[in-house]
Amino acid sequence: MTRIDLSLASEGCSACPIRHRAVCASCEGEELDRLETMKSYRSWKAGQTIAMEGDDLPFVASLVTGCATLTRSLEDGRTQMVGLLMPSDFLGRPGRRTAPYEVVAATDVTMCMFNRSDFEHLLRETPHVAERLLEMSLDELDAAREWMLLLGRKTAREKVATLLSIILRRAANDAYPLHAELPLTRDAMASYLGLTIETVSRQITALRKDGVISLVGARGIECPDLAALLTEAGDDDDGTFLS
Amino acid sequence: MTRIDLSLASEGCSACPIRHRAVCASCEGEELDRLETMKSYRSWKAGQTIAMEGDDLPFVASLVTGCATLTRSLEDGRTQMVGLLMPSDFLGRPGRRTAPYEVVAATDVTMCMFNRSDFEHLLRETPHVAERLLEMSLDELDAAREWMLLLGRKTAREKVATLLSIILRRAANDAYPLHAELPLTRDAMASYLGLTIETVSRQITALRKDGVISLVGARGIECPDLAALLTEAGDDDDGTFLS
DNA sequence: CTGTTTCCTTGATGCAGGTCAACCGGCGTG
């Protein structure tokens, strides 16, 4: 169920891959030392549940590697993804004990965890961290609002094109054609987009047949012309809304 | 276009109706005095635009009275409401100059405004305020996520029932049957819910015919049985997601 | 190697909600 990732545990914060983007980004010297003593790593395998809706969540954490999803559900079982955590994203909320949504590892995941009440103390004493957390929360709020526009008004094709463009943009290697490995199953994509698996599959097929993207192996996608994909996405503004 | 609300301008913060819920909630004494010197009031009539998408927004503000909407749009004109500001809610983001969405007064509106860079200074110097702003932002994020569940997965009837229940709950006078005046036009409701005007109208009619609600005059609704309405809304948890 | 499971694709069909259009009542204005 749980395993310690030794390669990370043995290194200090200064070698951390999310050192300069996570909630700890603005910490230096003493503050960083303090964080160092508070943190612990924990990993989950793809598909494992990190927390259930309503669970007690005694920690907060930064996602170090992998990808995790936040999902809310209705009583009859319909579900909607409401958050997608990527490396450096923050999980948990100071001042709240229970998780308001299910948290699931979409790929293998490693988190850098802090005891919640310890972290709350830290927040009160180091404005740096509080400031950075506010900034990250506001970014997430912006992302959520962009996502609302997608859910409320975009067509299935636009939704799929938008998601693919986000993933490609994240992968952001400067190679052409743009290439990325999908961190999400069709199921997770459908949950993200407020669609069914079948519709996602059909739209991906359609985009492929129209030459906007191509599939490489089981999980890879390529896009020869990002501008074309962005046009399909309905808004050709920057649309960087995964925070 | 702009007018000063004298009844508010003449009073100090201590008489402010949102004194204990807004971003200033935790301020006392000197901090409050400082806010007092920084603030100014401004009002808009229902329907007026407070800021356009992309506009420079040189202030941040607390909504004192009335109701305002935040709306994002696609290039071809489709729009989605992404925020609904009620009294005590905060508008603007420290560290950003331009509004990422259109802000419109849904009813007559009065705001308590601060110059943005002055407010940013204040934030850095008074952790109280920063803390409160973080708390409010996280509440808004929760609200946005609940809203995403609605947009992605609820049926038209559930959407309308959810919105009505939120409005009734906000109005929260203990009288029965529960009563409220709708602060939103059908248009605004449709924008909120990711539906068309026609569908909203039909669903309201349907709920009325089914005895779940009744209409009183042009803008009033009554609900004899909130539990029944919440059942129609699809989730009978508390669903308080207007922050 | 074979059976099972998981993930994905494709096809056939139905329906919720969008679109287009007409109409109604209230209200402000010339």
Place this chain on the structure above:
DNA sequence: CACGCCGGTTGACCTGCATCAAGGAAACAG
């Protein structure tokens, strides 16, 4: 008073996506 306008309702029709169903391919276990 007549008129136009605005917000809302209702009807007829259409379509985009969900639903139901079947089958393929890759990964894995025995």
